[in-house]
Amino acid sequence: QVQLVESGGGLVQAGGSLKLSCAASGRSVSSYVLAWFRQVPGKEREFVAIAWNGGITYYADSVKGRFTISRDNAKNTVYLQMNSLKPEDTAVYYCAADHFVPPDRVTYGLTYDYWGQGTQVTVSS
Numbered sequence: 001q002v003q004l005v006e007s008g009g010g011l012v013q014a015g016g017s018l019k020l021s022c023a024a025s026g027r028s029v030s031s032y033v034l035a036w037f038r039q040v041p042g043k044e045r046e047f048v049a050i051a052w053n054g055g056i057t058y059y060a061d062s063v064k065g066r067f068t069i070s071r072d073n074a075k076n077t078v079y080l081q082m083n084s085l086k087p088e089d090t091a092v093y094y095c096a097a098d099h100f101v102p103p104d105r106v107t108y109g110l111t112y113d114y115w116g117q118g119t120q121v122t123v124s125s
Helices: none
Strands: 003-007 010-013 017-024 035-037 046-049 057-058 067-072 077-084 091-098 119-124
Touching: 003 091, 017 035, 017 091, 017 119, 035 067, 035 077, 046 067, 046 077, 057 067, 077 091
Parallel strands: 010 119
Antiparallel strands: 003 017, 017 077, 035 046, 035 091, 046 057, 067 077, 091 119
8 A cells, every 4th residue: 555645735926836745655656657636626636747657757738837746766755846836726736646557547537546635735816
C-alpha cells in the first residue's frame, strides 16, 4: 500500500507562487507514475500534471507554462511548483500515484489507485 500526504497549500494573491509537496510512504514510488489533480466543489476532479519515472512530464493546457511537476525519488516525494497563479486555479489539489497508467488514461482520475487527502489552494484576485 502507498500512503500520500500533500502539503504546501494556502492563500496567495493572483500572480503569486506556491509549491505543493506530496510525500509517499509505505513503499518506494520511484517506479510509479505520479500526478496532480484538482477539484472545486460541484465539479469533477481535473487533471493538472503527470510525471513518469523516466522524467517525462505532461500538463493540462490550462497550467502549461505556469506549473512544473517534479519528483525526488530519494525523498519519495513529488512536487508541483505553481507560478503566475490565477483565481481560477483555486481548488483542492490532490496527488495520485499508480504503478502503471496507460498513456490514453492519464487524465482520468479513476485510473489511479492511490490518492492523498488534498490540500487547499486559494488564489485571491
